[in-house]
Amino acid sequence: MINRRHFTLAAGASAFGTSALAQAELLRIVVGFPAGGVVDVVARELGEALKVTTGRNVIVENRPGAGGRLAVMAVKAAPPDGNTLLLTPSSIMTLYPSALNKLPYDTLADFAPVSTVCQSTNALAIGMHVPARTMGEFIAWCKANPKDASYASPGAGSAPHFLGAQIAKAAGIEMLHVPYKGAPDILVDLYGGRIAAFVTALSNAVQPSRDGKMRILVTTADRRSAALPDVPTVREAGFPDLAVTEWFGLLAPAATPAPRVAAMHAAIEKAVAAESVKKAFGQMVLDPDATAPAAFSNRIRADLDRWAGVARSLNYQRVDAT
Structure with a gap:
C-alpha cells in the first residue's frame, strides 16, 4: 500500500x-x-x-x-x-x-x-510461468496454448478489460477475460500460475516486475515510461491504435x-x-x-x-x- x-x-x-x-x-x-x-x-x-x-x-x-x-x-x-x-x-x-x-x-x-x-499509463504483464519475453512471443504462446490464454482485470467494463480485449482482437488471438474485485487477488493467481496475464495501471506492476514476480511486455502510453525504459510501448510492438x-x-x-x-x-x-x-x-x-x-x-x-x-x-x- x-x-x-x-x-x-x-x-x-x-x-x-x-x-x-x-x-x-x-x-x-x-x-x-x-x-x-x-x-x-x-x-x-x-x-x-x-x-x-x-x-x-x-x-x-x-x-x-x-x-x-x-x-x-x-x-x-x-x-x-x-x-x-x-x-x-x-x-x-x-x-x-x-x-x-x-x-x-x-x-x-x-x-x-x-x-x-x-x-497514468496501463501495462500488459504476464506471470513468470509464461515463457515469453516479448509481445510477439506472448501472442505465439497464446495461439499454441489457447486453453491457458487468459487475462485478469479489476472488473468487467473497466479500462483494463477493454484494453485486454482490444489487444486480443488486434493480435488475432483468443484470451479469456477473468474479472476480479481488486489487484491483490489478481496477483495471487498470477503468481500461482492460474492466470496468464494482467492488464493494469503501470503503478501496480512496476515493483512486482522489479522483484521478478511478473514480466511487463508493453505499456500503453505514446512513449516509454521513465520507470521502465526498457519496456516497449504498444505502438513499438506494432499496435499503434491501442495507445491510450x-x-x-x-x-x-x-x-x-x-x-x-x-x-x-x-x-x-x-x-x-x-x-x-x-x-x-x-x-x-x-x-x-x-x-x-x-x-x-x-x-x-x-x-x-x-x-x-x-x-x-x-x-x-x-x-x-x-
Missing part, C-alpha cells in the same frame, strides 16, 4: 490575495475511493500544494462506493460556487457511459472541467462560473508544478499534467467517443449501474 501523510490542510500564504479563490475559507476535494489508494494520495499531495497557491483551507473528503460514482453524485449536487471539486480518474467519466446503463450523471451536462492533474493514457482530473458542478474555474485552474497549474508534487507523482509512476479547461473539455469529448467506439467494436453489452 502506498504510504501517505494524514492531514487536514490549513491555510497558507495566498497567491491570489483577495481574489475570488481566497474569499471562501474551505475548498473540498471529493474522492470516490478509500484513504491510502492512488487517487486519495494524489488528492492529498495536490491539496498540500493548493493551500499555498490558493491561500485557502483544503480538505480531502473520501466517499468510496459504487466504483467511484458516489463521489461523482456528491459533487454533482454541490453548490456551483467553486468550493467543491471532484478528483477522478478518467474512466469514471468517459468509459462508464459506454459500459453502464442508467448512470445517474451526465459527464458533459453535469460538470465543468477545471484541470487535469496527471496522466488515463488522466486524473478535477471537475466542478456544471454551473460554476467560468472566472472561478479559470482562477482555480491557474492555482492547480502552479500546484502541479511544485517539486513536492512532481516527486510524489513520480513515485506513483504518474506524469504531472495540468490541461486547461477548454482543452480538458475537448479531451473528455474525445475520450467519450473513443470508448464508445471501442465498446461497439467489441460488441460489448452494457450492464445496469448498481
Whole structure:
C-alpha cells in the first residue's frame, strides 16, 4: 500500500490575495475511493500544494462506493460556487457511459472541467510461468496454448478489460477475460500460475516486475515510461491504435462560473508544478499534467467517443449501474 501523510490542510500564504479563490475559507476535494489508494494520495499531495497557491483551507473528503460514482453524485449536487471539486480518474467519466446503463450523471451536462492533474499509463504483464519475453512471443504462446490464454482485470467494463480485449482482437488471438474485485487477488493467481496475464495501471506492476514476480511486455502510453525504459510501448510492438493514457482530473458542478474555474485552474497549474508534487507523482509512476479547461473539455469529448467506439467494436453489452 502506498504510504501517505494524514492531514487536514490549513491555510497558507495566498497567491491570489483577495481574489475570488481566497474569499471562501474551505475548498473540498471529493474522492470516490478509500484513504491510502492512488487517487486519495494524489488528492492529498495536490491539496498540500493548493493551500499555498490558493491561500485557502483544503480538505480531502473520501466517499468510496459504487466504483467511484458516489463521489461523482456528491459533487454533482454541490453548490456551483467553486468550493467543491471532484478528483477522478478518467474512466469514471468517459468509459462508464459506454459500459453502464442508467448512470445517474451526465459527464458533459453535469460538470465543468477545471484541470487535469496527471496522466497514468496501463501495462500488459504476464506471470513468470509464461515463457515469453516479448509481445510477439506472448501472442505465439497464446495461439499454441489457447486453453491457458487468459487475462485478469479489476472488473468487467473497466479500462483494463477493454484494453485486454482490444489487444486480443488486434493480435488475432483468443484470451479469456477473468474479472476480479481488486489487484491483490489478481496477483495471487498470477503468481500461482492460474492466470496468464494482467492488464493494469503501470503503478501496480512496476515493483512486482522489479522483484521478478511478473514480466511487463508493453505499456500503453505514446512513449516509454521513465520507470521502465526498457519496456516497449504498444505502438513499438506494432499496435499503434491501442495507445491510450488515463488522466486524473478535477471537475466542478456544471454551473460554476467560468472566472472561478479559470482562477482555480491557474492555482492547480502552479500546484502541479511544485517539486513536492512532481516527486510524489513520480513515485506513483504518474506524469504531472495540468490541461486547461477548454482543452480538458475537448479531451473528455474525445475520450467519450473513443470508448464508445471501442465498446461497439467489441460488441460489448452494457450492464445496469448498481
